[in-house]
Amino acid sequence: MTHLLIENLHASYGDKVILNNINLAVAQGEMIALLGPSGCGKTTLLNALCGFMPIQSGCISIGDRKISTLAAEKRNITMVFQSYALWPHMTVSQNIGYGLKVQKVERAEIETRVNELLSIVNLEGLQDEKVTALSGGQRQRVALARALAIRPDVLVLDEPLSNLDAKVRLNVRHEIKALQKKLGFTSLIVTHDQEEALVMADRIAVLNQGQIEQLGTPEEIYHQPKTAFVADFMGANNKLTFSSLASLQQQISLSSLTQSKMQPSFSNKSTPYQVFFRSEDVGLTTLSQDHPKLHNETDAIRILGDVQQSAFLGGSYQISVRCGKHTIQADHHENLLEGTPVTLCVPAGALHIF
Amino acid sequence: MRSSTSYNLWLIAPAALMVGLFFLYPLFFSLYSAITTDEGGLTLAHLEKAFELYSNDILFTIIIVLASVVLLAILSISIAALITLSPFRSIVSLLGFIYRIPLFIPFIVTAQMMRTFLAKNGLMNNAFIASGMLTPLETVSFLGWSGIIIVFVWKQLAFCTLLITGAMAALDESQIRAARNLGASRLRILFQIMLPQITPTIGVAMILSTVTIMSVLSVPLMIGTGTPTMIATDMAFRINSYGDYHVANALGLVSYLICAGLAWFYLRQSLKDKGAI
Amino acid sequence: MRNTMKHQLSLLTLCQSNKIRPSFWIQCVFILLFAFALFGPITNLLIWTVAETWYFPHALPSEWGLNIGTKSLILTVMSQAP
Numbered sequence: 195m196t197h198l199l200i201e202n203l204h205a206s207y208g209d210k211v212i213l214n215n216i217n218l219a220v221a222q223g224e225m226i227a228l229l230g231p232s233g234c235g236k237t238t239l240l241n242a243l244c245g246f247m248p249i250q251s252g253c254i255s256i257g258d259r260k261i262s263t264l265a266a267e268k269r270n271i272t273m274v275f276q277s278y279a280l281w282p283h284m285t286v287s288q289n290i291g292y293g294l295k296v297q298k299v300e301r302a303e304i305e306t307r308v309n310e311l312l313s314i315v316n317l318e319g320l321q322d323e324k325v326t327a328l329s330g331g332q333r334q335r336v337a338l339a340r341a342l343a344i345r346p347d348v349l350v351l352d353e354p355l356s357n358l359d360a361k362v363r364l365n366v367r368h369e370i371k372a373l374q375k376k377l378g379f380t381s382l383i384v385t386h387d388q389e390e391a392l393v394m395a396d397r398i399a400v401l402n403q404g405q406i407e408q409l410g411t412p413e414e415i416y417h418q419p420k421t422a423f424v425a426d427f428m429g430a431n432n433k434l435t436f437s438s439l440a441s442l443q444q445q446i447s448l449s450s451l452t453q454s455k456m457q458p459s460f461s462n463k464s465t466p467y468q469v470f471f472r473s474e475d476v477g478l479t480t481l482s483q484d485h486p487k488l489h490n491e492t493d494a495i496r497i498l499g500d501v502q503q504s505a506f507l508g509g510s511y512q513i514s515v516r517c518g519k520h521t522i523q524a525d526h527h528e529n530l531l532e533g534t535p536v537t538l539c540v541p542a543g544a545l546h547i548f
Numbered sequence: 549m550r551s552s553t554s555y556n557l558w559l560i561a562p563a564a565l566m567v568g569l570f571f572l573y574p575l576f577f578s579l580y581s582a583i584t585t586d587e588g589g590l591t592l593a594h595l596e597k598a599f600e601l602y603s604n605d606i607l608f609t610i611i612i613v614l615a616s617v618v619l620l621a622i623l624s625i626s627i628a629a630l631i632t633l634s635p636f637r638s639i640v641s642l643l644g645f646i647y648r649i650p651l652f653i654p655f656i657v658t659a660q661m662m663r664t665f666l667a668k669n670g671l672m673n674n675a676f677i678a679s680g681m682l683t684p685l686e687t688v689s690f691l692g693w694s695g696i697i698i699v700f701v702w703k704q705l706a707f708c709t710l711l712i713t714g715a716m717a718a719l720d721e722s723q724i725r726a727a728r729n730l731g732a733s734r735l736r737i738l739f740q741i742m743l744p745q746i747t748p749t750i751g752v753a754m755i756l757s758t759v760t761i762m763s764v765l766s767v768p769l770m771i772g773t774g775t776p777t778m779i780a781t782d783m784a785f786r787i788n789s790y791g792d793y794h795v796a797n798a799l800g801l802v803s804y805l806i807c808a809g810l811a812w813f814y815l816r817q818s819l820k821d822k823g824a825i
Numbered sequence: 826m827r828n829t830m831k832h833q834l835s836l837l838t839l840c841q842s843n844k845i846r847p848s849f850w851i852q853c854v855f856i857l858l859f860a861f862a863l864f865g866p867i868t869n870l871l872i873w874t875v876a877e878t879w880y881f882p883h884a885l886p887s888e889w890g891l892n893i894g895t896k897s898l899i900l901t902v903m904s905q906a907p
């Protein structure tokens with residue numbers, strides 16, 4: 195059931211078009227992550243949604259309520275900001291209860307609501323603290339409680355975790371996700387950390403230059419990127435470029451190019467062929483190419499090269515392998531000396547060809 | 549280490565000397581002169597005389613200062629709020645441009661033009677008569693206490709608005725947005741989110757304006773109607789007509805105390821606000 | 826240039842679509858009053874610099890010219906004051 199519907203949304207700053215035909219339908223209780231590089235218009239989309247900037251054309255509605263012409267204070271969408279945006283002259287409970295106070299809710303009821311929210315976000319006992327006395331993680335939880343206090347139709351979060359240090363970020367990430375499951379609010383979360391998006395979201399929208407490049411579940415986005423941009427952005431850090439189909443097929447045997455990978459448009463493509471795959475999908479061996487063991491796996495491509503560099507990642511080593519004019523990154527369990535000849539083996543299923 | 553300290557001392561010495569010579573020395577000398585006789589003995593006679601002769605003027609000055617400061621606060625906050633919060637950006641950008649004009653007009657010129665503008669036969673009344681809103685018999689002159697207040701407000705408004713607009717613009721935009729999407733109207737945001745955070749700046753703007761108002765001589769001379777007048781005029785009169793530096797300095801001490809009183813009130817208020825949270 | 830045009834247009838549509846907006850008119854009146862209070866005295870000064878004679882209760886001077894120096898301007902002003 196669609197709750198929030200964005201149709202043909204266009205927005206610009208002056209003559210610079212920032213959002214170019216955004217269409218998005220969000221179901222009740224769903225959490226959508228907006229993922230994209232810096233400057234692609236994620237914040238702008240949230241601002242347009244909240245009514246902080248005028249839109250050029252298009253329609254935004256919640257249920258059957260059309261909100262795109264309403265002022266920000268009437269939309270019932272609340273935002274959690276990257277900079278927390280707490281009011282330093284108020285205490286924690288004044289901050290959280292402010293939206294209720296604006297709605298002229300009775301004092302006693304505000305107090306019970308605030309206490310309830312404080313326990314939800316694990317801040318019991320801090321209600322009379324000044325917000326300036328809190329840590330970053332605590333502040334962001336106050337901001338979250340404040341935004342949830344008025345039971346908004348949609349909650350939007352603009353990089354809520356990027357000001358927190360790595361460990362706190364992991365905690366708050368899970369807290370937000372658990373809270374969202376428990377309370378069932380509809381939300382949009384902006385991030386440029388792909389892992390965060392994968393962990394938290396029900397669906398991910400990858401944005402590029404003001405357009406939604408792909409919308410899908412985390413698994414779809416990760417395993418079946420529809421465009422080169424999405425593949426690249428979702429961490430397919432190896433890219434091989436071929437100028438023609440012939441040179442592509444020379445490297446990658448036809449049997450590997452299963453039908454699903456070969457789109458009809460491929461045969462008469464004018465742009466170079468790009469092949470993406472992740473370093474974690476690359477099998478690396480020091481055995482020579484014609485070792486019988488390597489031929490067990492049929493539907494895979496094999497590339498020869500020698501080790502250029504090796505970096506310790508903690509769990510494994512990332513090995514840079516020079517293969518002709520390309521450099522390929524591969525994860526490997528042990529360190530290899532520079533110059534070691536190796537064979538790389540990438541299963542066809544891990545290849546994304548555009 | 550030691551040499552760097554003495555080097556630093558040499559570095560600040562000229563500035564310190566300047567401050568001491570041209571600021572502290574005259575200040576303390578005038579305060580000293582207000583409470584001593586020519587022979588150097590302590591006395592309150594000058595202060596007594598100042599109060600005896602000019603208590604009306606002192607009261608008048610206080611009233612003018614308070615009225616101007618209150619009007620200044622109300623007007624400059626409204627203009628600054630319009631500039632930062634109004635949704636009608638294009639008309640407001642015009643306002644943001646024109647309000648600064650008085651900054652570039654000296655007090656004496658302001659007084660001069662207000663004198664011909666506010667008089668019973670000035671341009672303002674002329675315009676009202678020409679537009680049929682008043683008959684020549686109904687016109688009133690604004691010269692006098694109200695004129696003095698008008699001139700001070702007219703001239704200082706730009707300065708106060710500049711400071712307050714700056715402080716409002718320095719607030720994090722997202723704080724205001726957070727309040728808006730919780731449903732707060734712009735008026736509510738002004739009073740509950742913005743003003744509590746910029747009271748220090750408002751206080752500073754008002755105190756600086758007070759000091760300016762107390763020290764301007766041309767306005768009470770040109771706009772005022774003679775008696776009562778402001779302390780600055782009396783000081784000039786004591787010196788120019790009688791060469792009486794003692795009473796002039798005593799009046800100076802009084803105006804200094806008025807400013808200090810306001811500053812104290814402001815400091816106490818801001819401390820109280822801080823303590824309450 | 827095109828930008829400002831667009832901006833104004835959107836302003837206009839804003840006023841029409843959200844039928845309310847009394848605040849728009851209140852703000853306009855406030856700004857007009859403010860502009861009057863600001864430019865009134867300045868205009869006054871400018872007119873005086875090009876006026877020869879200006880009697881009450883005429884809205885504008887009856888004789889124009891540039892002969893009057895600052896000194897006589899001040900004198901005229903002084904003699905008019907109550």
Ligand SMILES: Nc1ncnc2c1ncn2[C@@H]1O[C@H](COP(=O)(O)OP(=O)(O)OP(=O)(O)O)[C@@H](O)[C@H]1O
Pocket residue numbers: 207212230231232233234235236237238239386
């Ligand atoms: N107030 C503004 N005026 C003009 N252009 C702006 C304004 N704010 C943003 N932009 C432009 O809009 C584009 C999109 O900005 P936006 O803030 O939406 O990016 P973002 O996706 O949130 O990036 P980030 O990940 O860095 O936050 C940028 O190219 C930026 O230059």
Ligand SMILES: [Mg+2]
Pocket residue numbers: 236237238352
């Ligand atoms: Mg952003």
